[in-house]
Amino acid sequence: MSSLLPQFLAAVSDIDRQDLVDALGQGAVYALMAVGIGLVFGVLRLVNFAYGQLIMAGAYALAFASDRGWSVTQGIVFCFAVVLALSVAMDRLVFRPLRTQSPAVMLVTTFAVAFLLQNAALLIDVRDGTIGEPAASIASLNQAVTVWGTDVRKIVLVTIVVAAVSLAALALLLGKTTIGLQMRAAAVDFPTARLLGVRANRVIGLAVVLSGLLAATVAVILTVEQPLVDPSFGLKPTIVVLVGVVVGGIDRLWTATLGGFVIGFASDIIYAALPTDQTVFLDSVLFALVVVVLLVRPAGLFARGGSSLAERV
Amino acid sequence: MTGRASRHVEASVQLAGPVALVVAAGLLSTTVSRSTQIYFLDAIVAVAMVVAIYVFVGNSGVLSFGQISFVAVGAFAAGVMTIPQDSKQGVLTDLFPLLRDHTIGNVPSLGLAALVGGVFALLVGIPLMRLSGLAAGIATFAVLEITHNLLREWTKIGPGATTLPLVPETTGPLQATVGVLIVIVVAFAYQRSRLGRQLRATREDPAAAQGVGISVHRQRLWAFVLSGALAGFAGGLLVHELGSITADQVYLELTFVTLAMLVVGGASSLLGAVVGALAVSGLRSFLSGSEKGGDFNLIPDLPTGTTLVLLGAIMAAMLILRPSGITGGRELSSAWLRPRRGA
Numbered sequence: 001m002s003s004l005l006p007q008f009l010a011a012v013s014d015i016d017r018q019d020l021v022d023a024l025g026q027g028a029v030y031a032l033m034a035v036g037i038g039l040v041f042g043v044l045r046l047v048n049f050a051y052g053q054l055i056m057a058g059a060y061a062l063a064f065a066s067d068r069g070w071s072v073t074q075g076i077v078f079c080f081a082v083v084l085a086l087s088v089a090m091d092r093l094v095f096r097p098l099r100t101q102s103p104a105v106m107l108v109t110t111f112a113v114a115f116l117l118q119n120a121a122l123l124i125d126v127r128d129g130t131i132g133e134p135a136a137s138i139a140s141l142n143q144a145v146t147v148w149g150t151d152v153r154k155i156v157l158v159t160i161v162v163a164a165v166s167l168a169a170l171a172l173l174l175g176k177t178t179i180g181l182q183m184r185a186a187a188v189d190f191p192t193a194r195l196l197g198v199r200a201n202r203v204i205g206l207a208v209v210l211s212g213l214l215a216a217t218v219a220v221i222l223t224v225e226q227p228l229v230d231p232s233f234g235l236k237p238t239i240v241v242l243v244g245v246v247v248g249g250i251d252r253l254w255t256a257t258l259g260g261f262v263i264g265f266a267s268d269i270i271y272a273a274l275p276t277d278q279t280v281f282l283d284s285v286l287f288a289l290v291v292v293v294l295l296v297r298p299a300g301l302f303a304r305g306g307s308s309l310a311e312r313v
Numbered sequence: 314m315t316g317r318a319s320r321h322v323e324a325s326v327q328l329a330g331p332v333a334l335v336v337a338a339g340l341l342s343t344t345v346s347r348s349t350q351i352y353f354l355d356a357i358v359a360v361a362m363v364v365a366i367y368v369f370v371g372n373s374g375v376l377s378f379g380q381i382s383f384v385a386v387g388a389f390a391a392g393v394m395t396i397p398q399d400s401k402q403g404v405l406t407d408l409f410p411l412l413r414d415h416t417i418g419n420v421p422s423l424g425l426a427a428l429v430g431g432v433f434a435l436l437v438g439i440p441l442m443r444l445s446g447l448a449a450g451i452a453t454f455a456v457l458e459i460t461h462n463l464l465r466e467w468t469k470i471g472p473g474a475t476t477l478p479l480v481p482e483t484t485g486p487l488q489a490t491v492g493v494l495i496v497i498v499v500a501f502a503y504q505r506s507r508l509g510r511q512l513r514a515t516r517e518d519p520a521a522a523q524g525v526g527i528s529v530h531r532q533r534l535w536a537f538v539l540s541g542a543l544a545g546f547a548g549g550l551l552v553h554e555l556g557s558i559t560a561d562q563v564y565l566e567l568t569f570v571t572l573a574m575l576v577v578g579g580a581s582s583l584l585g586a587v588v589g590a591l592a593v594s595g596l597r598s599f600l601s602g603s604e605k606g607g608d609f610n611l612i613p614d615l616p617t618g619t620t621l622v623l624l625g626a627i628m629a630a631m632l633i634l635r636p637s638g639i640t641g642g643r644e645l646s647s648a649w650l651r652p653r654r655g656a
Contacts, residue, residue: 047447097633104376107450108576109632111569116625123619235565239454246451283462287455294455295440298448 018152019272025156027265028163029221033241034260035170036214038253039207041245042187044095045103049110051215052238053117054090058083058219059229060124080216087212091204114235121231155224162217167257170210174253179206187253240267240286247293249300258302263290324505330645331497331587335360338591339490350486354554356594357489360587361496361547362567363574367586368500369540370575372509373533374516375445378568379437379453382460383541385563386433387426387548389464389471392480392558395422400479407468419483423492423549430545431538438537442530445519457568465560476559477552484554492550496543500583503539512536516581573628579638588639597624 033051040048061082065075094113098106174180179202185193186203194200222234241260248259267286271279293301335357342353366380393405398416405413417425441452465474472478484492503509512532515522519529552558570593578589600620631639 094629094633098636101636103447104580105576105632105636107376108572109629109636112573112625112629112632115566115569115573116622116629119621119625123622239458243451243455246447250447280466281462284459287458287462290455291441291452291459294444294448294452298444 019269021152021156023265023268023272025153025159026268027261028159029218030237030241030244030264031257031261032163032166032214032218032221033237034245034248034257035167035253036211036218037241037245037260038250038256039183039211039214040095041250041256042253043183043190043204043207044099044106045190046095046098046106046110047103047242047250048090048211049107049238049242050090050114050117051211051241052234052236053114053121054083054086054212054215055219055222055234055238056121056229056231057086057117058216059223059233060121062220062223063229076220079219080213083216083219084209084212087208087215088205091208095204095208118231118235153225155221159221162221166214166217173210179203183207240264243287243290247290247301249303251300251303255300255302259300262301327584327644328498328501330584331364331501332494334587334591335490335493335497339486339493342486342489352594352598354484354486354489356591356598357493358484358547358550358554359571359574359594360590361493361550362544362571363578363586363590364493364496364500364583365540365543365547366571366575367540367580367583368503368543369533369536370572371580371582371586372504372512372516372536374581375533376450376572377453377537378450378572379456379460380540380544381563381568381571382437382457383430383434383544384548384551384567385460385464385560387430387545388552388558388563389477389548389560390429390545391422391426391549392477392552393471394425395419395481395553396477396479397481404478405468405472407473408471409469419481419488419553422553423546426549427542427546430548431542433545434538434541435534438534438541442533442537445529457564461560461564464563471560474560476557478557480552480556480558482553482556484550489550489554492546496547497583497587499539499543500586503536504583508532508535573632576636577628577631577638579640579642581642582640582644584644585638585640585642592639593624593628596627600624 033055037048037051040046058079061079062075065078070078090113094109095106098109101109172180174184182193182198183203183206185196186198186200190200193203218237219234222237223229226233240263244259244261244263245256246259247263248257249255250259263286266289267282270285271282274282274285297303338353338357338360342350342357345353362381362384365384366377369375369380370377393408394415394417396404396416398414401408401416402413437456441449441456444452464471467473504513511522511527512535514525515527515529515532523529548563551563555562571590574589574593575586576589577593578587579585597620600623
């Protein structure tokens with residue numbers, strides 16, 4: 001371990017264009033997840049730990065569709081339907097009764113929901129009696145194409161484009177429409193927004209649906225990259241994104257998104273830079289950096305000055 | 314009820330609840346078969362872990378996901394140091410010579426576990442306790458990730474990704490009960506002490522507490538270190554109960570289950586921590602017991618799965634329906650809630 005730093009510095013020079021593109025792709029996926037988590041946090045002040053299980057459910061839907069021999073389009077539609085239904089159910093059954101509770105209770109309850117869904121997934125067996133289901137039909141997107149002399153997997157390009165389009169669409173929705181304005185108002189000060197006529201259920205419902213759409217999108221992307229679906233699918237990325245969102249600054253959507261992007265990008269770059277026999281220590285390096293950043297900027301890497309929101313939990 | 318004597322009576326009443334519950338569980342565990350006894354020991358050791366977490370989370374009101382890191386280092390320290398010398402060099406070839414060539418007894422290993430947990434918590438806490446709110450929660454999460462990553466991959470300090478085997482199974486009913494009673498008494502003494510009350514004041518109103526000269530950072534650090542030491546000790550009890558351990562056993566799921574136990578019981582009282590740990594452990598044992606019993610033998614994976622699904626559903630339902638926990642976060646005597654001047 002003591003020789004890690006010099007080795008690391010030496011290895012940084014090994015990072016090539018391929019690594020950069022892959023890291024961009026990972027950053028884009030994590031940014032999408034960060035938006036999904038940040039949207040719900042904005043209106044509910046709830047950190048949804050069960051977000052990864054929404055993604056996992058979408059991945060299972062894709063595996064199911066693949067097993068039934070459905071077309072790729074049908075599979076993706078089914079995935080979106082499952083994830084959206086689960087998001088709305090989660091809002092009605094869990095988030096709504098908890099609205100007045102402390103953030104700690106809300107967070108631990110979403111823990112319980114995550115635990116519940118993950119264990120429920122253990123009972124699912126699409127095909128062959130073993131844990132883990134292949135979603136083979138959409139794996140063709142994982143092939144490489146050559147762009148400017150660099151091998152790039154198609155899905156990475158798709159991811160970057162999808163992320164850019166989704167974020168642009170979201171920015172338009174939040175910036176140019178009435179409901180978007182209401183959502184932004186609710187995120188800043190919910191009680192006052194309600195007094196001024198913003199309907200809570202409508203705003204929260206929209207945030208939950210948008211967050212579900214993003215989860216389904218991420219489910220498709222992650223399943224293409226990793227077609228073997230198991231109950232812990234999406235768990236690790238969710239943890240990393242949750243950390244990234246707080247590191248970026250959870251009280252505003254764009255800082256949260258940027259935090260998600262940065263941590264996804266950084267973890268891929270660190271992985272590429274670590275010597276092969278040290279890559280198992282990726283998590284230690286990444287989370288040690290997180291601790292350092294939080295110590296230097298506790299309100300978030302991109303936050304302006306002090307933030308009262310950090311005091312909420 | 315203002316005299317010194319009546320305050321002692323009140324304190325005894327408050328301590329009596331948790332102690333009676335644990336002693337009852339310990340006594341019951343000696344009357345049942347070996348296979349059922351495991352459930353009781355699991356529950357009692359869970360009480361130790363949850364009370365250790367409570368010392369920090371309950372008294373400070375700051376959510377920490379990192380306390381299981383201290384359970385983990387305690388468990389691995391106690392485990393690695395008590396594996397019999399002749400088998401150790403065979404199973405843990407990569408260890409640092411200091412760890413490889415020494416072996417200690419059961420009781421010293423529990424002390425070592427507490428020491429390692431406390432020292433680790435101190436090192437981590439000095440920087441981290443400056444944070445508050447979500448940043449603190451996420452930073453403690455990062456500690457859990459780093460601890461798990463190192464325990465799982467670094468074979469110089471432990472078994473790496475494989476199981477740490479052959480740990481003497483010394484945590485029977487007696488060691489479990491006595492161990493947990495120590496944890497409970499220490500936690501209770503702390504929360505009644507000047508330090509503990511200062512920390513609880515910062516939980517209720519940080520600004521007012523700072524206004525009367527309490528250092529939030531220092532009080533949180535004390536509790537964090539004490540909690541780390543107790544968690545390490547609980548880890549020692551755990552590894553000696555199980556007889557073997559992997560890094561994955563003291564990671565996310567245990568973090569989640571123990572935090573849920575604390576919140577289900579009522580996070581702001583010692584009684585809540587004990588009741589929550591016993592209630593959720595009891596529920597889990599009951600569910601898995603009722604599945605394994607009977608002529609109902611499905612494939613082995615299925616019963617375990619359904620138990621955990623039901624457990625998750627019941628915990629979520631309890632948190633939604635009664636978020637202040639079974640005890641409402643109160644000790645046995647309601648007089649605790651009366652305003653009292655600081656010492």
